[in-house]
Amino acid sequence: MLSAVGPPVTVRVPAKINLHLAVGDLRPDGYHDLVTVFQALSITDEVSVTAAVPGVVEPGVAISPIDGVDASEVPADTTNLAWRAVEALARRVDRAPDIRIGLRKAIPVAGGMAGGSADAAGALLATSSLWRLDLARDDLMDVAAEVGSDVAFALHGGTALGTGRGERLVPVLSRHTFHWVVAVADHGLSTPTVFAELDRLRDRPEAPRRVGDVEPVLEALASGEARSLALLLGNDLQAAAVSLDPGLRRTLRAGVDAGALAGVVSGSGPTCVFLCAGQDAAVRVAAELAGAGVCRTVRVAHGPVPGARLTDGGPPSSRPPSPIDPSPVDPGPGAYA
Numbered sequence: 001m002l003s004a005v006g007p008p009v010t011v012r013v014p015a016k017i018n019l020h021l022a023v024g025d026l027r028p029d030g031y032h033d034l035v036t037v038f039q040a041l042s043i044t045d046e047v048s049v050t051a052a053v054p055g056v057v058e059p060g061v062a063i064s065p066i067d068g069v070d071a072s073e074v075p076a077d078t079t080n081l082a083w084r085a086v087e088a089l090a091r092r093v094d095r096a097p098d099i100r101i102g103l104r105k106a107i108p109v110a111g112g113m114a115g116g117s118a119d120a121a122g123a124l125l126a127t128s129s130l131w132r133l134d135l136a137r138d139d140l141m142d143v144a145a146e147v148g149s150d151v152a153f154a155l156h157g158g159t160a161l162g163t164g165r166g167e168r169l170v171p172v173l174s175r176h177t178f179h180w181v182v183a184v185a186d187h188g189l190s191t192p193t194v195f196a197e198l199d200r201l202r203d204r205p206e207a208p209r210r211v212g213d214v215e216p217v218l219e220a221l222a223s224g225e226a227r228s229l230a231l232l233l234g235n236d237l238q239a240a241a242v243s244l245d246p247g248l249r250r251t252l253r254a255g256v257d258a259g260a261l262a263g264v265v266s267g268s269g270p271t272c273v274f275l276c277a278g279q280d281a282a283v284r285v286a287a288e289l290a291g292a293g294v295c296r297t298v299r300v301a302h303g304p305v306p307g308a309r310l311t312d313g314g315p316p317s318s319r320p321p322s323p324i325d326p327s328p329v330d331p332g333p334g335a336y337a
């Protein structure tokens with residue numbers, strides 16, 4: 001039996017979007033090689049961990065409370081990526097994983113913004129701090145990659161080029177803050193299902209066009225020009241997400257009609273993200289999109305922001321941030337513009 005003791009260690013960790021996502025063919029291990037440009041956005045989850053000692057509950061990991069956006073859809077068992085992360089870290093350092101995890105969600109669940117991966121990254125950083133582990137950064141990144149393809153980026157943050165399954169990262173020069181509007185759907189899409197749908201579409205004679213090379217995207221990021229970047233946003237999974245959820249076409253169109261420079265499905269979707277010319281423009285686009293009835297919630301965000309970071313030890317904030325609530329082309333890889 002365990003009881004939690006001591007003050008929690010709390011980590012804030014960002015959502016990601018993919019500015020460019022090129023998906024290779026299915027590999028024998030069931031994964032696809034990716035070339036992707038991640039950007040961390042200012043929508044963050046908070047992960048708190050507390051040591052547990054013999055006394056009240058079974059030894060091992062426990063997750064409670066989970067609050068915030070979509071909390072009821074987040075599993076509180078061993079399928080939670082934060083739970084898996086603590087177990088993977090405990091195995092690595094040969095310790096008992098007697099940890100209680102609290103989650104405050106702001107990242108939409110199953111939205112293509114890597115919320116579960118963010119929580120896993122948060123749990124890794126928080127637990128290694130709680131246990132005062134002196135792990136090299138590369139070792140923590142290694143454990144992250146073992147837990148999921150996107151976990152390493154959630155630790156890294158900023159803007160980065162991802163290869164392999166997405167877990168091999170190099171930082172990308174990005175001079176500028178970009179302003180985004182995020183359209184959150186009223187349901188999720190399963191990542192493996194979206195990859196499988198892309199494989200299915202690619203087996204047909206009219207296979208979807210593939211995104212272009214990544215180099216122009218890197219140049220646009222270095223220049224800091226939102227208008228150049230807008231023309232280059234692209235995601236090979238977009239056609240698959242739209243095929244599974246044809247309503248996304250309307251969402252993408254509505255964001256551009258509302259004045260965004262371009263829109264694209266984030267990762268495996270169904271969240272759509274819209275690049276705007278500046279912060280004021282983003283607020284205007286968000287307000288109009290919120291009234292269009294094409295998604296559940298609209299949020300304004302900016303990026304890049306840092307990866308997982310310890311908070312200053314204070315209690316978790318009372319966020320999640322208030323969203324703008326709404327009264328509620330070609331689906332190829334390119335941005336809607």
Ligand SMILES: C[C@@](CO)(OP(=O)(O)O)[C@H](O)COP(=O)(O)OP(=O)(O)OC[C@H]1O[C@@H](n2ccc(N)nc2=O)[C@H](O)[C@@H]1O
Nearest residue numbers: 030031032112113114148149150165191192195267268269
């Ligand atoms: C598509 C992306 C783009 O950043 O993110 P999301 O949109 O889900 O957030 C990622 O590749 C998702 O990464 P993540 O969600 O960590 O995936 P994992 O748990 O590692 O894999 C879940 C499943 O997705 C498929 N998968 C994932 C990554 C990859 N490179 N190829 C794949 O085919 C596999 O079927 C795998 O079993």
Ligand SMILES: Nc1ncnc2c1ncn2[C@@H]1O[C@H](COP(=O)(O)OP(=O)(O)O)[C@@H](O)[C@H]1O
Nearest residue numbers: 079080081109110111112113114115116117119
């Ligand atoms: N900490 C977590 N937060 C959210 N979902 C989680 C978490 N751990 C596991 N999951 C599971 O992972 C699935 C995908 O969630 P998420 O990581 O938010 O989306 P995506 O893979 O689209 O980026 C969810 O449907 C949920 O069942």
